[in-house]
Amino acid sequence: MSLGKLIENLKVNGPHVRDATGRGNLAVLKSMLGPAWRGLIKQTGKEGTTTALPVAHDVHFDWQYERDRTEMARLYEAAKVSQWNAATDVDWSLDVDPDNPERALLPDAYVPVKGLPIWENLSRKEKNKQVHAVTSWMLSQFLHGEQGALFAACQVTTAVPWLDGKLYGSTQVVDEGRHVEVFHGYLTRKLEKLYEINDNLYVIVDALMSDSRWDVKFLGMQIMIEGLALGAFGTLRKMTREPLLKDILKLVITDEARHVHYGVLSIQEFVEKGISERERREREDWAFEVALLMRNRFLAHEFYDEFYAHAMTRKEWDEVVNRSEMMQMFRQTMFKRIIPNLKRIGLLGDRVRPYYEQYGLLAFEHGRAAPELSAQDLLDDAA
Ligand SMILES: [Fe+2]
Numbered sequence: 341m342s343l344g345k346l347i348e349n350l351k352v353n354g355p356h357v358r359d360a361t362g363r364g365n366l367a368v369l370k371s372m373l374g375p376a377w378r379g380l381i382k383q384t385g386k387e388g389t390t391t392a393l394p395v396a397h398d399v400h401f402d403w404q405y406e407r408d409r410t411e412m413a414r415l416y417e418a419a420k421v422s423q424w425n426a427a428t429d430v431d432w433s434l435d436v437d438p439d440n441p442e443r444a445l446l447p448d449a450y451v452p453v454k455g456l457p458i459w460e461n462l463s464r465k466e467k468n469k470q471v472h473a474v475t476s477w478m479l480s481q482f483l484h485g486e487q488g489a490l491f492a493a494c495q496v497t498t499a500v501p502w503l504d505g506k507l508y509g510s511t512q513v514v515d516e517g518r519h520v521e522v523f524h525g526y527l528t529r530k531l532e533k534l535y536e537i538n539d540n541l542y543v544i545v546d547a548l549m550s551d552s553r554w555d556v557k558f559l560g561m562q563i564m565i566e567g568l569a570l571g572a573f574g575t576l577r578k579m580t581r582e583p584l585l586k587d588i589l590k591l592v593i594t595d596e597a598r599h600v601h602y603g604v605l606s607i608q609e610f611v612e613k614g615i616s617e618r619e620r621r622e623r624e625d626w627a628f629e630v631a632l633l634m635r636n637r638f639l640a641h642e643f644y645d646e647f648y649a650h651a652m653t654r655k656e657w658d659e660v661v662n663r664s665e666m667m668q669m670f671r672q673t674m675f676k677r678i679i680p681n682l683k684r685i686g687l688l689g690d691r692v693r694p695y696y697e698q699y700g701l702l703a704f705e706h707g708r709a710a711p712e713l714s715a716q717d718l719l720d721d722a723a
């Protein structure tokens with residue numbers, strides 16, 4: 341990347357880096373700086389067809405082979421009998437037509453400019469094109485997140501010290517592989533449009549992948565990203581009128597419900613038994629930084645570059661997105677899943693509560709956390 345482009349990215353992404361490192365906890369700062377540099381300034385995730393990222397974490401062999409975690413063992417059994425095949429259990433013969441109002445991909449409100457004159461003056465055809473693009477953008481981010489989840493599942497399977505955790509983890513590896521397959525299939529065969537990874541999503545995936553602490557991987561992937569994904573999948577499934585997408589999301593949600601449950605079980609045990617107060621605080625701060633990145637920074641710049649860069653500055657776009665109905669919806673669903681789980685695993689202590697409160701996020705704390713929430717609840721999008 342040229343020096344000019346680096347400086348330009350530094351200027352544009354300065355506030356994003358600040359969000360990624362804002363709580364001032366030195367340990368958190370250290371763990372986030374590398375990912376923020378690679379994701380926001382160097383835009384590593386957009387550099388080429390592959391990205392190489394050196395990682396370093398301990399893998400744990402378990403020579404005792406003790407099966408002593410019954411809830412995890414139950415999850416493992418459930419996972420084995422709930423496998424599905426993305427190639428044959430989804431009806432790929434269904435046609436997707438973004439111009440058919442009976443099978444609309446998403447409501448117009450998913451395009452952040454809806455309601456503004458710049459949107460209202462567009463033809464129906466052009467609006468459909470943008471709804472199609474925004475759907476592709478979101479699903480592309482899910483796809484990239486699923487690739488991250490696939491790697492994270494591999495990592496935690498090697499790193500978790502208990503056999504029941506490893507056995508369960510092996511099923512999640514297969515699940516995530518299938519999710520990559522199914523989203524990639526839908527994007528390339530049906531929507532025929534694929535976007536690059538969003539820089540902020542890259543930062544989060546990079547951060548948990550390169551962190552040496554296995555519980556931070558769980559926290560980042562199973563609680564934060566999967567919590568976000570569950571919220572987003574549930575809302576999308578409710579909002580879309582496209583039958584194939586509805587089916588795919590239903591299958592994926594059922595798997596993800598187990599993944600979040602696995603994350604809650606593992607971290608809860610780890611936090612309760614295994615760490616010092618200082619370490620617990622680091623996790624608390626880390627989770628808050630990631631929550632902030634998620635809340636503030638998924639602003640669909642890749643979509644903006646394509647459709648609105650000629651009409652407004654990026655700063656104006658950010659303001660439009662932040663005020664939009666779509667963003668309200670997005671935040672609502674995202675934190676509805678994450679906050680109760682953070683509370684359950686003991687990472688929403690008095691020290692950080694005011695920070696969450698400042699962003700209105702404590703409103704979600706009384707929602708149900710993972711084990712009480714069945715896959716059916718999630719499909720019904722129940723709180
Ligand atoms: Fe997944």
Ligand SMILES: [Fe+2]
Nearest residue numbers: 489566596599
């Ligand atoms: Fe998952």
